[in-house]
Amino acid sequence: MNFLKRALLSTVRKKGKSIILLVVIFILGNLMAGSIAVKQATTNVEETIKNKLGAEARVDYDWNNIGEDDDIPQLDQETVDKIGKLEGVKYYEYNLYTWLNSKEYESYCGPDCTMGGMGEGADFEFYGVQIPSIVDISENKIALSEGRVFKQNEIDEGKPVALVSTLFAEMNNLHVGDTLSFSMNVYSWEDVDDMGYPKVVSTKDYTFELIGIFDASLSVKEETDDNMGMVDYSMTQRIYVPNNVITSINDWSYEENKKFNDFGEEYENFTEIIPTYYLKDASQLDSFREASADLLPKGFTMSISSDAYDSVAGPISFISWLATGILYISIGATILILGLVVILFLRDRRHEFGIYLSIGVKKWKIVAQVVIEVLVVGIIALTLSLFSGKELANGVSQKMIEQQVINNDNGMIYYATGPGGGGSGYVDQNEVLDTYEVTLDADYIVMLYLIGLGTLLISSIAPTVYVVRLKPRKVLM
Known part of the structure; x- marks a missing residue:
């Protein structure tokens, strides 16, 4: 009988332990699934709003670096044209x-x-x-x-x-x-x-x-x-x-x-x-600002259209920060708790592993069997947590956002870096919050399985050191 078949039979026959393992992974999986779902939702909000704000960069006066006795700085045409030749610029205009x-x-x-x-x-x-x-x-x-x-x-x-x-x-x-x-x-x-x-x-x-x-x-x-x-x-x-x-x-x-x-x-x-630069893609705004900083004379700075997002994204940013923290905590907790659970189960199977070793079964096959047993149960638990974690994340995050809005004094923020301050760069906080939606999309599913399975592998491989150190004679005596 090969190790794969032994792993599947062990999972089915030892129902009690398999159910305990399933429940543990399901609970921890909900934490990971929920935090991943919230993180994906906040990322989608940021991308949507920043795309709506456009890909504009505008030169502004940097009043923090202009002294009371300094003359108001002037931008010459040569500098304007040099910045306009930077990578990603579609065209530029001054008015x-x-x-x-x-x-x-x-x-x-x-x-x-x-x-x-x-x-x-x-x-x-x-x-x-x-x-x-x-x-x-x-x-x-x-x-x-x-x-x-x-x-x-x-x-x-x-x-x-x-x-x-x-x-x-x-x-x-x-x-x-x-x-x-x-x-x-x-x-x-x-x-x-x-x-x-x-x-x-x-x-x-x-x-x-x-x-x-x-x-x-x-x-x-x-x-x-x-x-x-x-x-x-x-x-x-x-x-x-x-x-x-x-x-x-x-x-x-x-x-x-x-x-x-x-x-x-x-x-x-x-x-x-005061020129405004229109870029081909909003994702190039940050790198463009960094590149233009070396060309702008003292007294000038570059503001970008996506800066407006930070003005109205307080509740979303807080939820994103919290979700990231919970994700890291849940990964650490899964590795620790699941590792301890697997070690306890392995101690009860010392004689089983001793027999395998005594009949010549390779230690790596025993390790593989343990990993497969954990992964089979883990995949089922992660699949269940896909749906429950999403619903949990949606309910909790919506409540937290509502509370953040109540505590936030910023009702409506208007901001645009385009010429004259008009145009598409109009964003209010309610528009940002309306864009927030926890969805069961491909990115969420892939991310959960990647992080979840990676965590399960670490959790199950680490305790198998215990198996490797087993001596058949001591176990069976």
Whole structure:
């Protein structure tokens, strides 16, 4: 009779010991299965949310490394281009901006809310772009609904052409081909009115051809109790123009301000270049940040879109940390407890093993028999714990998450590293928690069997040293 057949017969005949072993492994297996299931669920949440946040990296000021007496650092075009050549970059963009005034148009700020069209008018954000196709369209933050995007010569030459949102166009009865009229006002802080407001001392009118209308609804979330009505409508008010248009407007404003205001010798025509890099894959964000750190001058740092996840993932991170700890503890407990149980069973079988040795059975075959007996029972117990461990993990983790949310003061977090802070990088804590789900998927099953069987092998092999040290004559005397 070979050792495999002996192992199977021993498992069947010694039902009491097999059941005890099954129960022990099942209980410990539930701990491993539950912690693995939770770990897989939290990993899936992280991947899903980070993919939703996109693969964007934005250069920001590092105020911790800028002293009070230091000048505000500037980023030159050469550095911007060098970082843009790093591995994984799909394309990059930087955006200049300014504000122009209009007494003709109303500004959309939400349902039943409008601003402008009376008195001094309203100010509108003019947002410069360098890439003709408009990155916000490529990144699905807005969608072109009418007209066209920019042409390369319009970008290069700073042509007065613009795109506005559908809400802005509808509110002001605008269509593709219309002419938009705005003005830049310069105020004198030396000459104020009776209310203390500075007077307008210089004005320049600007007209733009409306070449396109975009839908910004992709970047606007509905007002709900979850986000407490904190809805960002900035994308609906944005007006896209070439970067060079912004430069010429700001240059004129700078020269006029020097005429009417004494801002001191330190007043400079400062052009702020803050680039955003769009990567091919969100998994490359961390390595890209490390690589760009060597190229960025002092005073700058790189923030990545996945940073937003850490702001809202408190309950999930805690559960993930706890699951990892329980997994390590359960593995150690399984090896220790199961090892002791196997040793106790082996002591009762000393004469059996002594007979095997006396008739010439190799010690490795006896060891293999013990391992097989443990594995047969262990596989059955692990299979049962697949389902019960999942349900246990789901119930316990949901309760813990609910308690964490109650104790967490962060209701809704908005964060985006894309240009202007708009777009897909909108994440609230409830969205993160809704993504959390414990599932019986292939990764969970494979992981449980790999860890479980590995633990069983260690637990059963270690005590077999006891068998190897057996002396047939002493055992049978």
